[in-house]
Amino acid sequence: MSENAHYGLLKGKKGIVFGPLDESSIGWQIAVHAHREGASIAISNVAAAMRFGNTDELSALCGNAPVIVCDASKNEDVDSCFGELKEKLGKIDFIVHSIGMSQNIRKQLPYEELNYEWFMRTLDVSGLSLHRLVSYALKNDVLNDGASVLALSYIASQRNYWTYSDMGDAKSLLESIVRSYGPRLARRGIRINTISQSPTYTKAGSGIPGFEKMFEYSDLMSPLGNASAVECAEYAMTILSDLSRKVTMQNLFHDGGYSSMGATIPMIKLAHEVLNDKELAERVGLEDFKPAK
Incomplete structure (x- = not known):
């Protein structure tokens, strides 16, 4: 999809993207592409990311999208976020969870010596936050029937990647929440999925020790090569659109074929x-x- 080739896949739809930081982030690219495909969106992140990221720039690129400060690991923040969102956009058609963080990885602690307080924080921010977003979206009656919930995962949820450490556990939790929520949301035609993306040069990804080696290895192992953040965003548009209305509870590999290669x-x-x-x-x-x- 070139910059000028858009299909109106999300025309008339509304949604919110949690976690975009800067142009390198997948959440950022999803927000931009959703706007280009005709959606009205809101953007949300924690206060620190608002200060160090380029959220105002993203808002401008997305038609002056509302920006809502929210820590997705805090019940009161998420509850308030959806209340504010409903006031500004009304009921919505999609939620994108692009949130992940590990202090253990940041401090390069080996898996055998994890700081357990940080470990719990990793699970809360990177995994449990998806459950919190969905639960409070339902409590605030902000989701339309037939809506789509999408979170970003990685193959380390299912296979061991040495330096991905406790984030692998968090992604496992994330995917389990998708499966558990799937049938409950399906009663209203709401679907929930994850995209398992190739290693991608984002701020978060680049902080993983040896990331450049992971990236090069994956690129050599993928018949089509690694998928970029922009390509992931393009794929995400189909999952947020009505074209995927019978796709739910799936972990969708977007990795150039890496996940199927020996x-x-x-x-x-x-x-x-x-x-x-x-x-x-x-x-x-x-x-x-x-x-x-």
Whole structure:
């Protein structure tokens, strides 16, 4: 989809995007694309992100979209947010959850030595907040029948990615909440899904130790290569639109085919070279990760 090619997929719809920070963030791109597809949107983030991000710029790009300060880990904030949203936009047709944070990753604590207070904070902000958003949206009667709820996940919810640490647990919780809420929302035709995106150079993603290596590996392992934030936003438009009205409780992989691959020829060749180059194998610490016998 080029910058000038839009399809009116969200014409007449209203929604809110939680968590956009700057142009690199997927939430930012989803907000911009939703506006281009005809939606009226609101933007929400915590106060600190409002200060350090470019929220005012995003608001202007989205037709002077209302900006609502909200900490999605606090009941009173979320309740107030949806009350304000209903006053400003009326009832809405979609919610986008683009929220994630781990102090353990930020401080580079190994998984075996997690700070448990920070761990609980990771689970609350990155996972449980989705339950809170949906629950308070229902309590405030802000969701239209047939609405779409979408959250952003990562394949580390299902497979181990060493440096993704407690965020992998948070994404598992996020996807479980989607499955648990799915049948309950379906009675009103509301669907809820996650998109499992490729590694993406966002502020949050880039803070993961060794992220550039994860990115390069994923790109080599994906038949179509890594998906960008813009491409994720384009895909998200179909999930927010009526074109996906029978899609719910799904974790939708948007990763260039990575999630279905065993190995690619380039990766097999690289592994072969490393295994047969003792100096290189030692330099990358291969012996440290060999299974015990």
